[in-house]
Each structure stands twice: as C-alpha cells, then as structure tokens.
Amino acid sequence: KKAEKALIKSRAILSRAQSIAHVGNWAWDLKTNDMQWSDEIYRIFGHEPKYLRPGYHWLMDHIHPNDRKLAGDAMAAAVNDNRLFNIDYRILMADGATKYINCVADKLRRDEEGRPIWLYGIVQDITARKKVEEALKEAKAQAELYLDLMGHDINNMNQIGIGFLELALDTVKLDDRERQMISKPLEALQNSTRLISNVRKLQRAKDGGLVLHEMDIGETLSRLIPQYSRMAGRNININYKAFH
Numbered sequence: 001k002k003a004e005k006a007l008i009k010s011r012a013i014l015s016r017a018q019s020i021a022h023v024g025n026w027a028w029d030l031k032t033n034d035m036q037w038s039d040e041i042y043r044i045f046g047h048e049p050k051y052l053r054p055g056y057h058w059l060m061d062h063i064h065p066n067d068r069k070l071a072g073d074a075m076a077a078a079v080n081d082n083r084l085f086n087i088d089y090r091i092l093m094a095d096g097a098t099k100y101i102n103c104v105a106d107k108l109r110r111d112e113e114g115r116p117i118w119l120y121g122i123v124q125d126i127t128a129r130k131k132v133e134e135a136l137k138e139a140k141a142q143a144e145l146y147l148d149l150m151g152h153d154i155n156n157m158n159q160i161g162i163g164f165l166e167l168a169l170d171t172v173k174l175d176d177r178e179r180q181m182i183s184k185p186l187e188a189l190q191n192s193t194r195l196i197s198n199v200r201k202l203q204r205a206k207d208g209g210l211v212l213h214e215m216d217i218g219e220t221l222s223r224l225i226p227q228y229s230r231m232a233g234r235n236i237n238i239n240y241k242a243f244h
Helices: 002-021 039-044 056-061 065-081 127-171 176-206 217-229
Strands: 023-029 035-037 086-092 098-110 116-125
Touching: 023 039, 035 039, 039 116, 056 065, 065 086, 065 098, 065 116, 098 127, 127 176
Parallel strands: none
Antiparallel strands: 023 035, 023 116, 086 098, 098 116
C-alpha cells in the first residue's frame, strides 16, 4: 500500500511538472500503430485525457499538411534506420488554430528477433516561443527595410551635395579660407556616405551575405589619393607609385 501511494504521488508530481512545462511523453506501438500519451499531450492537442484513442494515422491527420512529410519521414527513419529525431512541426486544432510542437524520439525498443516494436519520445508545446521568434524576425526585417530606405535616400541627398561642392572647388576661384569652408562640409558628406556603406557591409556580413573577393589595393589607393591631396587648409603631400 505504501508503494502504491508513493507511485500515485510520484505520478501526480510528474503530471504537474509536465503541465507546467507543457511537455508530455508518448509511446508508439509499432505492431498496432496505437499510441500511448501522457495527460499533457492530450491537453496540447485540445482533448481531455483518455477521451481519445490516439494512433499514428490520427496524428498524421492533425499535423499541418505542409509538415506531414517532415514528420512522416522522421518517424520512418527512426523505425527503419534507428535514426532518432528532434523536429518541430505544426498541429491543427479543432477550432482552426495552429500550434507549434517540438517532437523528440529518444528510444527504439526491439523484440528478441531484432524487430522494432515500440518507439518512445516526448512532445513539447513551443507555440509561445515560435510566436516570439516570428515577431523578432518580422521586427528585424522591418528594421532592415527602414535602414535600406533611409540609407538610399540619405545617399542620394549626399551625392547631390557632394557633386555641387566638388563642382565649386573645381570651377570657382576661391582663396584658401573659402576652399576650407567648402571642404569641411564636403568631407562630412563623404564620411556620412561611407558610414552608411559600412553599416550595410556589417549587416551583410552578419547575415552571411558578404562575399569576399580579391581586389587591387593599388587601384583603391589611386582613387583615394586625389580626394585627400586637395583638402583645403591642410599641407598634404602623398608620394605614391603603382606597380603593375
């Protein structure tokens, strides 16, 4: 009697723990295709415990159509090749809602002749986590869109300002003080453009979209030297010779 009471108490504690974590354990009878679920899995699927006789085909009918192949292939590989799995898929509720679950197969039992007879695992409701992940993904996409739009518009305005300032330096007769007054905002606009470009490069690098390639450093230096050789108010002398 003491052992029975201890077992009942242990099961109650386990059931409570599973309810809090939204985790349930399952066993699949490979001879009959019937499944045994803990109470929490019934609740995850929106049913009262024991008022449903779950089985493989019932489960497949309640998995989202786009995820059925994923789940079916994983279960077949576990049974046929002992490739236990850890996958996420969606399930369909009676009211039309969709839930995300994480399903793990962690043990395959065989009979004395080596034939698979039981597959065991756990299921966890991860709907809340998936919604947070989707919200973060959407927020990231919106932030990147705003950054692209702002960067594009600011670059366009910068190029207009840079063009007119460079034109003034090349065509208008100016003394050193006047050239310096024009060179300062020109430099600021150029720095702003480079900053936007660097932010975009960092963003692509973080997303794995930055492709590395060989470049001619001599060509880059040749392009930069004229820009920094004529800064007004600065005594700059650059000696450079490119070798080909």
